[in-house]
Structures are given as C-alpha cells and as structure tokens.
C-alpha cells in the first residue's frame with residue numbers, strides 16, 4: 680500500500696495570502712505525472728498548523744479529487760496530542776482519504792506504554808489504515824523497534840513513516856523483522872537511500888516535489904537490487920535534499936517551486952519566514968533536472 684514515493688504537498692499561497700487552490704491541483708497532477716504513487720495532504724510540509732479548519736478541508740477536497748481521478752493513494756495528516764480528539768479527527772476524515780498519517784503525540788512524552796495505548800485506541804476506531812509518524816526530534820518521544828513491531832501487528836496499522844534523523848540500531852532491528860503487512864516509509868529525505876537499502880517500501884518526502892521521477896527510480900532501483908544505480912542516484916538526491924533543507928522546511932522548496940513557475944508565490948505563514956535567496960538559488964542548481 681505504501682510502496683513508492685508519496686509527496687507531502689506544500690500549501691501554496693496567492694499574493695492575497697489565501698490558499699492558492701488551483702496551484703495545489705496543478706502541483707498534485709505534476710508530481711503524479713512524474714511517477715509519485717500518492718499524495719500526502721496536511722503534512723508538516725503543508726504548513727498544517729498555520730491553516731484554519733476551512734482551509735484544511737479545502738486542501739483535502741482538492742487532493743482527494745485529484746487522487747480519485749488518478750487512482751493514487753491520498754494520505755491525510757492527522758495531528759493530535761490527546762487520544763480522544765485524535766479519534767474524533769479520524770472519524771471526521773472525508774471520503775477520499777485512503778490512509779491517515781498520525782504523529783506520535785508530541786511534547787507530552789507519554790512513554791512507550793502511552794504510545795502503544797494511544798495507537799491501539801486509534802486503531803480500534805479509525806475508518807482508514809493508520810501510518811504512525813515517528814519523528815522524535817519533533818515530538819520528543821522515543822519509540823523503539825519492539826513497540827513499532829507490536830503496533831504493526833494490528834490490522835489497521837499499515838506502516839510507519841520513519842524519521843529518526845539517521846540509521847540507528849532500532850532502524851536495523853525494525854527493518855530486519857517486520858510484521859506481516861506492516862511497511863516502513865522514509866521520512867528523512869537525506870537518509871532515504873540507506874533506508875531503502877535496508878528494506879523500506881518507499882518514502883514520504885518533501886524533496887520529491889523536485890526530481891520526482893528520480894526519487895521513484897531510486898525506490899525501483901533498490902527494490903530491483905540494482906545497487907550501483909541506486910547508490911549513484913541516492914548520493915545525488917541526498918545532495919538535493921541537503922540543499923532543500925538548508926532552512927526550515929518547506930521554505931526552500933517553496934522558493935524553488937516558485938522560481939520554476941509551479942506555485943504563485945514562495946510565501947509561508949509565520950512563524951516560518953521565507954528562505955533566503957542564496958539557499959533557493961543553491962537548491963535550484965543542485966536540482967539538475969528540476970521537476971522531473
């Protein structure tokens with residue numbers, strides 16, 4: 680289900696500051712045209728925290744329309760810090776959502792037993808499969824391989840978006856012994872190639888707004904066992920990701936997409952501030968085949 684590259688779309692803004700709905704649709708088709716397996720609406724990259732409820736609903740609606748036409752998976756980001764409100768958010772997901780990307784509760788640090796209780800409660804109530812979003816440098820909560828394996832045995836937990844900031848012992852333990860039907864997708868752009876080499880199914884990668892085709896080729900090359908090709912692609916794309924993440928995500932990506940004429944402005948909402956010109960120009964230079 681999670682195989683391939685899923686692009687967590689940026690939310691483009693018009694000069695007026697409103698969400699540029701047409702640009703979301705254009706961008707969605709653009710990445711699917713270039714090989715993406717699916718879209719993620721309302722990820723960190725989509726500046727979900729800065730959107731009001733009506734804007735969030737509109738973003739989902741547009742992405743769901745495109746995914747239905749293109750027969751692509753739509754995963755919707757669901758962020759909540761307590762179990763009851765997260766269940767409510769899951770139950771209110773509109774038609775068209777094929778999976779929900781649910782962050783490990785952040786800041787609270789409920790402990791691994793709390794994480795297990797949280798996701799088990801969600802899994803009993805969710806109308807769509809869950810993808811756990813494990814990103815300890817944002818949430819502050821460690822989650823080990825044993826906990827993920829335990830949760831991955833639940834039929835409604837389809838996978839984990841794994842973003843631990845590198846490859847560690849838990850990464851190796853997890854990928855070495857995955858529960859049946861449970862997949863790992865990379866969420867740290869710079870580490871996608873080694874994660875695929877270890878057996879990840881794909882990635883949810885903001886960098887894949889650029890060079891979408893090359894990212895899908897990277898997944899295919901590792902899955903086909905073509906290590907020389909995968910290694911070369913992986914090194915090149917890691918340089919692109921480093922340039923795109925030189926300033927807080929998604930500021931540089933938006934700068935480059937704007938420079939390429941794919942979105943109307945590079946604007947982000949506070950507390951994010953637009954990326955500097957140097958970072959944007961550098962990322963444009965590294966993306967040798969912009970958009971493809």
Ligand SMILES: O=C(O)C1=N[C@H](C(=O)O)C[C@H](O)C1
Pocket residue numbers: 687719721722723724725866867868883884885886928
């Ligand atoms: O929004 C996402 O999904 C992603 N967010 C990560 C982040 O901003 O830390 C990066 C990743 O590429 C996808």
